[in-house]
Amino acid sequence: MYVAVKGGARAIANAHAWLDAARRGDRDVPELGTDQIREQLALAVDRVMAEGSLYDPDLAALALKQARGDTIEAVFLIRAYRTTLPRFGVTLPVQTDKMDLSRRISATYKDAPGGQVLGPTFDYTHRLLDFGLAAGREVPPARQADTALDPAPHILSHLGGEGLMQAEPEGAGAVPDLTRDPLEFPAERALRLQALARGDEGFLLSLAYSTQRGYGRNHAFVGELRIGTVRVSAQLPELGFDIEFAEIVLTECESVNQFQGSKTEPAQFTRGYGLVFGQSERKAISMALVDRALRAEEMGEDVSGAPAQDAEFVLSHCDNIQSSGFLEHIKLPHYVDFQAELELVRKMRRAAGADAVPDAAE
Amino acid sequence: MIPLLQVTGLSKRYGAHVGCADVAFDLWPGEVMGIVGESGSGKSTLLNCLAGHLAPDAGQVIFDTREQGPRDTRAMTEAERRWLARTDWAYVHQNPRDGLRMGVSAGGNVGERLMAVGARHYGDIRGQAQDWLSRVEIDTGRMDDRPGTFSGGMQQRVQIARNLVTGPRLVFMDEPTGGLDVSVQARLLDLLRGLVRRLGLSVVIVTHDLAVVRLLADRLMVMKDGHVVEEGLTDQVLDDPQHGYTQLLVSSVLHV
Amino acid sequence: MTDQAYNFAYLDEATKRMLRRALLKAVAIPGYQVPFSSREMPMPYGWGTGGVQVTAACLVPEDTLKVIDQGADDTTNAVSIRSFFEKVAGVATTEATAEASVIQTRHRIPETPLHAGQILVFQVPIPEPLRFLEPRETETRVMHALEDYGLMQVRLYEDIARHGEIARAYAYPVKVEGRYVMDPSPIPKFDNPKLNMSPALQLFGAGRECRIYALPPFTRVESLDFEDYPFTPSKAAGQDCAICGASGSYLDEVITDDAGGRMFVCSDTDYCATRVQEASA
Numbered sequence: 041m042y043v044a045v046k047g048g049a050r051a052i053a054n055a056h057a058w059l060d061a062a063r064r065g066d067r068d069v070p071e072l073g074t075d076q077i078r079e080q081l082a083l084a085v086d087r088v089m090a091e092g093s094l095y096d097p098d099l100a101a102l103a104l105k106q107a108r109g110d111t112i113e114a115v116f117l118i119r120a121y122r123t124t125l126p127r128f129g130v131t132l133p134v135q136t137d138k139m140d141l142s143r144r145i146s147a148t149y150k151d152a153p154g155g156q157v158l159g160p161t162f163d164y165t166h167r168l169l170d171f172g173l174a175a176g177r178e179v180p181p182a183r184q185a186d187t188a189l190d191p192a193p194h195i196l197s198h199l200g201g202e203g204l205m206q207a208e209p210e211g212a213g214a215v216p217d218l219t220r221d222p223l224e225f226p227a228e229r230a231l232r233l234q235a236l237a238r239g240d241e242g243f244l245l246s247l248a249y250s251t252q253r254g255y256g257r258n259h260a261f262v263g264e265l266r267i268g269t270v271r272v273s274a275q276l277p278e279l280g281f282d283i284e285f286a287e288i289v290l291t292e293c294e295s296v297n298q299f300q301g302s303k304t305e306p307a308q309f310t311r312g313y314g315l316v317f318g319q320s321e322r323k324a325i326s327m328a329l330v331d332r333a334l335r336a337e338e339m340g341e342d343v344s345g346a347p348a349q350d351a352e353f354v355l356s357h358c359d360n361i362q363s364s365g366f367l368e369h370i371k372l373p374h375y376v377d378f379q380a381e382l383e384l385v386r387k388m389r390r391a392a393g394a395d396a397v398p399d400a401a402e
Numbered sequence: 403m404i405p406l407l408q409v410t411g412l413s414k415r416y417g418a419h420v421g422c423a424d425v426a427f428d429l430w431p432g433e434v435m436g437i438v439g440e441s442g443s444g445k446s447t448l449l450n451c452l453a454g455h456l457a458p459d460a461g462q463v464i465f466d467t468r469e470q471g472p473r474d475t476r477a478m479t480e481a482e483r484r485w486l487a488r489t490d491w492a493y494v495h496q497n498p499r500d501g502l503r504m505g506v507s508a509g510g511n512v513g514e515r516l517m518a519v520g521a522r523h524y525g526d527i528r529g530q531a532q533d534w535l536s537r538v539e540i541d542t543g544r545m546d547d548r549p550g551t552f553s554g555g556m557q558q559r560v561q562i563a564r565n566l567v568t569g570p571r572l573v574f575m576d577e578p579t580g581g582l583d584v585s586v587q588a589r590l591l592d593l594l595r596g597l598v599r600r601l602g603l604s605v606v607i608v609t610h611d612l613a614v615v616r617l618l619a620d621r622l623m624v625m626k627d628g629h630v631v632e633e634g635l636t637d638q639v640l641d642d643p644q645h646g647y648t649q650l651l652v653s654s655v656l657h658v
Numbered sequence: 659m660t661d662q663a664y665n666f667a668y669l670d671e672a673t674k675r676m677l678r679r680a681l682l683k684a685v686a687i688p689g690y691q692v693p694f695s696s697r698e699m700p701m702p703y704g705w706g707t708g709g710v711q712v713t714a715a716c717l718v719p720e721d722t723l724k725v726i727d728q729g730a731d732d733t734t735n736a737v738s739i740r741s742f743f744e745k746v747a748g749v750a751t752t753e754a755t756a757e758a759s760v761i762q763t764r765h766r767i768p769e770t771p772l773h774a775g776q777i778l779v780f781q782v783p784i785p786e787p788l789r790f791l792e793p794r795e796t797e798t799r800v801m802h803a804l805e806d807y808g809l810m811q812v813r814l815y816e817d818i819a820r821h822g823e824i825a826r827a828y829a830y831p832v833k834v835e836g837r838y839v840m841d842p843s844p845i846p847k848f849d850n851p852k853l854n855m856s857p858a859l860q861l862f863g864a865g866r867e868c869r870i871y872a873l874p875p876f877t878r879v880e881s882l883d884f885e886d887y888p889f890t891p892s893k894a895a896g897q898d899c900a901i902c903g904a905s906g907s908y909l910d911e912v913i914t915d916d917a918g919g920r921m922f923v924c925s926d927t928d929y930c931a932t933r934v935q936e937a938s939a
Contacts, residue, residue: 048737119698124664151805222693222868225796352794362866365703369783372735375728375910376765376925380827380846383892384909388821467706481804488808503812510816518808524818524884545820 063108077101082142086289086318087111091360092118092240093219095288095317112240112360119361122217130275132282136315138191139268143321146195147262154192159267160319192331195264195296198311206299206310225352232334232351233327237315239358241323247348248329256333256346260312263296268320291316293324297332299339310339330354406572407452407603412461414447421447421629425461427623427633431571434598434605436619436636438612438651444628445608446576452606453493453574454483465572466488488518491494494631497578501564502549507561509603513566516538528616536564538593555586559593566597575607579614585605591617612652617639624648660893667714668748673697677715677870684872689834690802691785706739706764709781713743713762716861717778722750724758729925736764746779753928765828767849768905768928769929772858774875780843782864785871787831787841799896807839810882818887830889832879836888840871841883848891848908853879897922902933 064071078085078101088100092115100118107113143159146152158164170177199205216231222233236244251257273285295312312332313326333348347353357363405428414421422444429435430587437445450456452463454475463475468490475483479604487493495501502511512531534540538559540552552652556577565573578594593601595617598605607618615622615636622639624632624647632645643649665671680694691800699707717723723743727736730751738753740763749928752758755770772778788798791809801807810831817825824830834840842853843862853860853873860873877896896903901919907923907929924930934939 048732048734049741052734063798087906116702120700123698124670126670150755207829211727219695219698221695222695226662356795361698363701366708366783366866367704369704372764373728373733374765374844376846377828377844377847379909380848380909384825384827387892388823388825391822480800484804484806487824490774506812506816507819509819513815514812515806517811518806522883522885525886527815527884611841636745 045133049136050133063106074098074101074105077104082321084109086320087323088114088118090317090320090323091115091238091240092122093317094118094122095286099311105346109113113362116364116382117359129151129274129276131272133271134272134288134290136266136270136290137194137197139266139290141189141192141266142270142289143319144192145262145266146210146264148264148320149198150197152192152195154190157189173253176268182323192266192281194294196226196296196311199263199296204309205296206308208311212323223355227351228354229331229338232314233313233353235328235355235358239327240293240360241320241326243358243360244326244330245322247333247354248326250346251333251348256344256349258312258329258332258336259298260295262325262328263294263311265291265293265321265324267291267321267329272400275392289318289392291318291320291324293321293328295325295328295332300341310335403431403560404472405429406433406466407606408464409452410462410464412448412451412463414451414456414559419547420444422451422625422628424631428608429604430561431438431604432594432602432606433621434603434619436622437606437608437625438610438615438622439614439625440610440651443625447628448604448625449574449576454487455493463471464599465612471494476605480583489568490571492568492570492573494513494565494573494575494578496562496580498549498554498561500634501561501652502557503547504550507546507548508540508552511549511560512545512562512567530567531563534567535560538563539599551584554586555582555590557580558590562594562597564600566601566603569601571604573603575609577609577611579609579611585629594618612640624651664746666719667717667743668698668700668750674715677711680870681712681872683716684861684870685859685874687838687869688873688877689838689840691869691871693868694870696865699865701738701742702782703866705735706762706781708863708867708870709764709769709779709865710739710742710863711763711865712779712861712870713785714747715761716760716779717743717747717749719747719749721759722752722757723747724752724755724927724928725763726761726766726768726928727764728910729768729789730927732927737806755926755928758775765844765846765862766908767845767852769904769924769926770932772856774857776858778856778858778860780845780860780862781873782841782843782862782869784829785841785862785867785869787839787866802838805837810839814884815884818884821880824883824887833880833882834873834877836880840879842879846887846908847881850879850881850889851891855879898932899924902930902937904930904933908939 046328078097081104084104085100087099088111089095089097092100099121100114103114103117106117141157143161144154144157146156161175192388196205200207218231218234253302269287269289271284272288273282273283273284283381293314297310297312299308310332312328314327315332316324316327330348333356334351336343409430410426412425413423425448439445439447447456448515451458464472465475466472484499493501509528509531512534513527516527516530532545535542535545540556540559549560550628552560579590584588591614596617597603609615619636620631622636623630624639624645626647630637632648639648645651677696680692683692684692687804696708697711699710701707701710715819723740724731725736725740727733741854743749744751755761755768758776760777760779761768761777767778786798788801788810791796791813792801816825817823826847828845828846829841830850832840832842832850842850854875855878859875862871883889897909899907899909903925904924907924907926910925912921912923914921
C-alpha cells in the first residue's frame with residue numbers, strides 16, 4: 041500500500057542527526073570554539089545580538105555555531121531563548137554622550153570638540169583579499185594611545201544650541217515594549233525605533249537606500265556616527281540608588297535632515313535616529329534614514345506613498361524572524377489546500393470545455 | 403418642505419491659509435447648486451468639508467436624513483457617516499481612478515454599493531448593474547471588463563453609475579468633466595443633465611468651467627480666496643454679474 | 659540548559675495569563691480578532707506559533723493532546739509539535755480524535771464529529787479575511803468595526819462573473835453569529851460546515867500576526883455566498899478512499915507512479931485507520 045506521509049518522526053530524527061554531522065564538517069579540521077567566533081567573527085556576533093535583541097556575545101557566538109553561520113537562524117535561536125527569560129526590570133536610559141568612544145565621525149563638520157576618530161573601520165581599506173590571513177600571517181598589535189579618549193558631546197547638540205536643530209520632545213509615559221505588547225497602528229516613534237533596532241539589516245539598508253534614490257527623499261547627512269562602550273545601570277527600589285551592572289557596545293547614528301518649515305514652525309534641521317547593539321554602522325545609518333522617512337507625515341512633508349514612509353509597511357515587514365518564518369512555512373505540506381485548488385481548477389476547466397484537451401498526465 | 407442640506411458658518415483653515423470661510427447656504431430637494439471659482443479659491447475644500455472627507459474648523463452641515471430628519475453630519479459617528487456615504491450620498495471624483503476600484507470589473511464597481519447595503523442576490527445585483535451601465539451608455543457586453551480597459555469618458559460614466567445605483571438623494575461632484583476632451587465633455591454633460599432632471603437629484607457641483615454650471619446648475623456660488631463673493635440664480639449671476647471678480651470670470655471665457 | 663528549566667507547557671505563567679485573557683475576550687466576542695502579545699517560540703513564525711501558544715495556554719497536566727497537519731497525525735510538522743509538548747508539558751498524546759481533549763490542527767477539521775468539552779486549536783497564517791482586499795490594518799479594523807463588508811462580497815461577485823462560481827477552495831470566509839467576517843484558516847471549504855454549531859470550543863491563534871479569535875460551542879457560522887449561488891462544500895466528485903472506502907471524507911490525491919497513476923486516500927489518517935480497523939474486526 042502506498043502511503044506518502046508515514047514515518048514523520050523517524051525522518052525528523054535522522055535529518056537532525058545528519059544536520060549535527062554536517063555542522064561539524066570534516067573532522068580532520070579542528071572544531072571551532074565559541075570563543076573563537078566571539079573574538080574573530082565579532083561583527084557577525086554583533087548582528088546576531090542586535091537582531092536577536094539580546095546582548096550576550098557568548099550566547100550569540102553559540103547561536104552562530106549552532107546555526108552553521110546562518111545569521112538569521114542564529115537570531116532566531118537567540119529570540120526563542122530570550123522570550124523565556126524572566127524580566128527583572130527596566131534599565132535607565134543609557135547615556136550615549138558619556139560613551140567611551142572607539143569611533144566617532146561627522147560628515148557635517150570638519151572638526152568639532154572631541155574630534156574625528158576613525159576607529160577600527162573598513163573605510164579606506166582597499167578591498168583586496170589579504171592572502172596573508174589565509175597563510176596565517178601574524179598580526180602585530182596595534183599602537184595604543186597613552187590616554188583614553190574623553191567622552192565627547194553629541195555633534196548635533198551644537199546645532200541645538202542655535203535652535204537650528206529641532207528639539208526632541210520628552211516622551212510621555214512608559215516606553216512601549218514591542219516584545220510584551222502586540223504591535224498596533226498608528227505606532228508612535230518610540231515604538232517604531234524599537235522595531236527598527238531589532239529589524240533586519242538588509243531590509244533597512246534597502247529601504248534607506250530607496251529614500252536616497254527618491255522614494256521618500258529627505259536629504260540626510262550623517263551628523264554623527266559613534267561607536268563605543270556605555271554603562272548600563274538600573275534603579276533598584278530595594279537599594280534606593282542606581283547600580284551600574286554592565287557595559288555594552290553600541291553604535292549610534294544621528295542624521296541631519298533638511299526641514300522646510302511649516303506655517304507654525306520656522307525652517308530648521310531635523311533628526312533621524314539609529315541605535316544598534318554592537319558595532320554595526322551600516323544598520324545604524326540605515327535605521328536613522330528610515331526613522332526620518334517615517335516622520336514625513338509628522339513633518340507635514342509630501343507623503344508620496346514611498347515604502348520607507350509607510351509605517352505599517354515598514355514595521356510589519358522589518359522583522360526577519362517573522363518574515364523568514366512565514367516565507368519558509370510554504371515548505372510545509374499544503375496537500376489539503378492544494379487538493380482543494382486542484383479540484384476547483386479541474387471543475388472550472390470542465391465548465392469551460394477544456395477537458396476535451398487531453399491531460400498530459402493521463 | 404425643509405432644505406435637504408443646510409450649511410451655516412462653515413470654515414476651514416490650513417495654518418494661516420484660509421481654505422474656506424463662513425460659508426452658508428441651503429440646498430433644496432431637486433436643486434443643483436454650482437460652486438465656481440479658480441483653483442485655490444476654496445471650492446474643493448468646501449466640497450470636501452460638506453461630504454465629510456475633511457473636518458471643518460467651525461460651522462454646521464445639516465442633512466435631512468430619512469429616519470431622523472435634520473442632523474448635523476459633523477456630530478454623527480463614523481459609522482453613520484459611512485452609511486450615509488454609501489446610501490443617500492454619492493461623490494463623483496474628478497479623476498475616475500479615485501472613485502472606482504480599478505481591480506474590479508465595471509459590473510462589480512456598480513454592484514458594490516448594493517452589496518454594501520446588504521444585497522445578496524447575484525442575479526438581481528447583476529441586473530441592476532446592467533441597467534445602470536446601459537443608462538450611462540456603457541455597452542453591457544463590457545460589464546465584466548475592468549475599468550482600466552475603458553476610455554476616460556467611459557470610466558467617468560461607470561463612476562456615475564456606481565454612485566447612482568443606490569438612488570442617493572444628494573450627489574457631490576468635483577469637476578466631473580475635468581480631465582476629458584471637449585467632445586467627450588459635451589456628451590457627459592448631456593448625460594448628466596438628463597439623469598439629474600429625470601431622477602430629480604439634488605447636487606452640489608464644483609467646477610471652474612462656467613459652461614458646466616450654465617447647463618446643470620439652478621443656483622450658483624462664486625468663490626474667491628475662500629469666501630463666497632456672489633450667489634444667485636445661475637442665469638442671473640452669469641448674465642448680470644455684480645461682483646468685480648465674477649465679472650472678470652465671466653468676461654474671461656467665451657460666451658456659452 | 660535542560661528541558662526541566664522550562665515551565666509546564668514551555669510558557670511562563672504570566673504569559674499564559676496574558677494569553678488566557680485574550681482567549682476569554684475572543685470567546686466573548688465570537689469571530690473578533692483580539693490582539694495579543696505573541697511570543698517568540700522555538701519554532702518559526704508561520705509554522706504554528708499561534709496555535710502552539712494557544713495550546714500551551716489551554717493545556718493542563720490531565721489533558722490528552724492530538725496534533726494534526728493536513729488532517730494527518732504523522733506529517734512532519736505535526737510530529738514536531740506533538741513531541742514539543744511531550745517534552746515541555748509531559749501530557750498524554752493520542753491519535754484518536756474521540757480521545758483527545760485538546761486537538762491542535764493545521765488546515766483540517768477532523769472527520770469524526772467533535773464532542774462537548776473538546777478544544778480544537780487552529781494554526782492561522784493570515785487571520786484577517788480582508789487582508790488581500792485592503793492591506794492596511796488600520797483600515798481593516800475600521801471595516802470590521804463598522805461591518806463594512808461590501809468589498810468582501812464584491813470579491814465573490816467577481817469570482818462568479820469571471821468563473822461562474824465562487825473560486826475559493828480553502829480559507830473560505832465565514833460570517834460569525836451574523837456579525838464578524840472571519841477567516842476559518844486555510845481549511846478546505848469542505849470543512850466549513852463543521853465550524854457551524856460545533857459542540858467543541860474552537861480557538862484560532864495567529865502568532866506572527868498577534869491575533870487570537872474564537873468560536874464558542876454552538877456558534878452560528880455561515881459561509882459567505884449569494885442567495886442564487888449558495889455555498890457548496892464540495893470535494894472531488896465520485897471518489898472514495900482507496901484505503902478505507904469512505905465516500906464522505908476529504909481525500910488527498912496521491913501520485914503513485916510517473917505514468918500519471920493516482921489514488922485518493924483520506925486526509926484524516928485517524929479516521930481512515932479507525933475505519934480499516936473496524937472493518938477487519
